[in-house]
Amino acid sequence: MNKFQLKDVNLWYNDFHALKDINMDIKAKEITAFIGPSGCGKSTLIKSLNRMNDLIDGCKITGDFLLDGENIYGNLDINALRKRVGMVFQKPNPFPMSVFDNVAYAPRVHGIKSKFKLNEIVEKSLRDAAIWDELKDRLKKSAISLSGGQQQRLCIARALAAEPDVLLMDEPTSALDPISTAKIEELVIKLKKKYTIVIVTHNMQQAVRISDTTGFFLLGELIEYNNTEQLFSMPTDKRCEDYITGRFG
Amino acid sequence: MRKLKNNLRYIKIYIGIGMAITTLLGILLYILINGLQHITFDFLFNVNAPRGQTLVPMIFTTVLIVLLTLAISAPIGIGSAIYLNEYAKTGAWFVKTIRMAIETLSGIPSIIYGLFGFLFYVIILRWTWSIMAGVFTVAIMVLPIIIRSSEEALKSVPNAYREGSYALGAGKFYTIWKTVLPSAVPGILASIILTIGRIVGETAALVLTAGTVAGMPSNLFDSSATLAVFMYTITVEGTDMDRAYATAVVLMALILFLNTFANFIGKKLKPQ
Ligand SMILES: Nc1ncnc2c1ncn2[C@@H]1O[C@H](COP(=O)(O)OP(=O)(O)OP(=O)(O)O)[C@@H](O)[C@H]1O
Ligand SMILES: [Mg+2]
Numbered sequence: 436m437n438k439f440q441l442k443d444v445n446l447w448y449n450d451f452h453a454l455k456d457i458n459m460d461i462k463a464k465e466i467t468a469f470i471g472p473s474g475c476g477k478s479t480l481i482k483s484l485n486r487m488n489d490l491i492d493g494c495k496i497t498g499d500f501l502l503d504g505e506n507i508y509g510n511l512d513i514n515a516l517r518k519r520v521g522m523v524f525q526k527p528n529p530f531p532m533s534v535f536d537n538v539a540y541a542p543r544v545h546g547i548k549s550k551f552k553l554n555e556i557v558e559k560s561l562r563d564a565a566i567w568d569e570l571k572d573r574l575k576k577s578a579i580s581l582s583g584g585q586q587q588r589l590c591i592a593r594a595l596a597a598e599p600d601v602l603l604m605d606e607p608t609s610a611l612d613p614i615s616t617a618k619i620e621e622l623v624i625k626l627k628k629k630y631t632i633v634i635v636t637h638n639m640q641q642a643v644r645i646s647d648t649t650g651f652f653l654l655g656e657l658i659e660y661n662n663t664e665q666l667f668s669m670p671t672d673k674r675c676e677d678y679i680t681g682r683f684g
Numbered sequence: 685m686r687k688l689k690n691n692l693r694y695i696k697i698y699i700g701i702g703m704a705i706t707t708l709l710g711i712l713l714y715i716l717i718n719g720l721q722h723i724t725f726d727f728l729f730n731v732n733a734p735r736g737q738t739l740v741p742m743i744f745t746t747v748l749i750v751l752l753t754l755a756i757s758a759p760i761g762i763g764s765a766i767y768l769n770e771y772a773k774t775g776a777w778f779v780k781t782i783r784m785a786i787e788t789l790s791g792i793p794s795i796i797y798g799l800f801g802f803l804f805y806v807i808i809l810r811w812t813w814s815i816m817a818g819v820f821t822v823a824i825m826v827l828p829i830i831i832r833s834s835e836e837a838l839k840s841v842p843n844a845y846r847e848g849s850y851a852l853g854a855g856k857f858y859t860i861w862k863t864v865l866p867s868a869v870p871g872i873l874a875s876i877i878l879t880i881g882r883i884v885g886e887t888a889a890l891v892l893t894a895g896t897v898a899g900m901p902s903n904l905f906d907s908s909a910t911l912a913v914f915m916y917t918i919t920v921e922g923t924d925m926d927r928a929y930a931t932a933v934v935l936m937a938l939i940l941f942l943n944t945f946a947n948f949i950g951k952k953l954k955p956q
Contacts, residue, residue, distance in 0.1 A: 487847065
């Protein structure tokens with residue numbers, strides 16, 4: 436089952452051609468990793484999956500982005516799209532509010548007012564993000580006072596509270612220590628049962644450990660896209676091989 | 685040798701700080717010493733004391749003008765800042781024009797606002813010297829301050845908050861209302877405090893519009909002096925320096941009170 440189908444995707448930042456003829460299918464309930472050297476367009480591509488690029492002046496996109504067969508740059512309401520396609524950022528960005536209000540943010544946006552229902556969603560999301568036990572006594576505390584790792588898992592919980600199908604993660608562990616990273620990896624693997632996950636990572640081991648499919652990007656092009664095991668054990672493209680063996684550049 | 689140089693540098697810094705503090709304390713003390721002794725119960729609280737013998741009308745007028753001015757210019761100013769920082773496209777000619785107008789307005793001396801207020805409100809609109817004319821003049825005068833510092837406050841809200849909110853499917857208005865504005869409140873409040881200080885201390889623009897009557901106004905189209913204007917007039921007349929100093933003490937106390945109050949509200953509103 437394909438969650439996303441990208442056809443002939445091109446993207447420009449003003450005159451700069453950042454994504455070139457990308458064709459790829461992203462499978463549902465799998466973890467897809469994007470790897471590649473800095474500046475190759477991984478973030479650009481992942482951000483175009485929930486239309487965060489719309490916020491950037493001078494960004495022009497062509498091609499088809501199909502989510503469950505429906506073009507996300509077509510008639511689909513942008514806020515409805517972002518509810519379905521959640522995002523976790525590189526730097527944990529909890530809002531300066533209580534833990535509870537952070538997680539309840541999306542449900543409130545989407546019209547849920549009942550205190551009872553909100554409590555339920557907050558607890559469930561925090562449990563799904565494996566952080567309920569740590570935070571259940573601190574729901575009223577400011578999210579800013581949490582550790583970096585906790586903040587990032589809170590942000591995952593916050594994204595889950597919108598009840599998305601897809602979770603986009605742009606280097607979610609690059610700002611975290613090894614223990615927090617391990618926790619998040621474990622969590623991501625668990626989440627795959629219910630969600631389609633796309634993750635950008637600079638950490639090759641991480642891609643191997645958690646992803647099912649990997650895409651290697653270079654200068655805006657998708658060079659190789661394959662089953663993770665295969666891509667890492669026998670890459671077909673020389674540039675991809677150089678990159679994953681660390682001989683790049 | 686190096687140590688000596690370092691020490692010398694410190695000594696110079698301390699002398700500088702010492703001079704600044706002594707000057708400020710000196711002025712404060714001078715005013716307090718000259719003013720405190722002339723503050724009487726009647727002067728502060730007796731509404732029925734004869735004109736000029738009591739500050740009650742001036743305190744009332746000052747607070748009234750501050751509140752009315754803020755009621756007009758705070759919503760407009762904060763609204764403009766939100767528009768400029770969150771909605772407007774930076775390059776558009778319309779925005780550039782507004783920006784230039786704000787810059788220019790904030791550089792104009794207040795006597796010119798006073799002159800405008802006098803000609804427009806007092807003469808053309810026939811509001812005569814009145815609290816209304818004063819309020820509308822000062823409201824225009826403080827608008828650039830509110831807009832600029834509110835804009836600074838909005839700029840200092842990390843973009844990560846906006847992105848985080850959009851990524852959850854929140855619309856622009858919701859994002860601004862629930863996430864951006866609350867984070868900007870302390871900064872916006874600071875701008876309001878600044879504005880209060882400016883209004884309380886304003887004389888030139890008010891002398892020409894609200895007038896110098898030292899009595900209780902019976903309605904908004906009455907002329908009435910604020911503390912600063914009252915102080916200005918009796919100082920110029922030079923007949924009663926004692927009361928001028930006493931008024932200065934009250935003026936300082938009022939500013940201290942308003943600032944503390946605004947700070948208190950700021951703390952209340954600030955996200956924990
Ligand atoms: N807002 C923007 N305006 C103009 N150019 C941009 C913008 N964002 C990214 N770019 C350019 O597009 C290219 C791809 O950027 P992108 O952020 O997608 O790279 P990346 O693969 O995520 O890199 P990294 O691993 O460092 O995060 C880069 O050359 C970058 O300079
Ligand atoms: Mg990136």
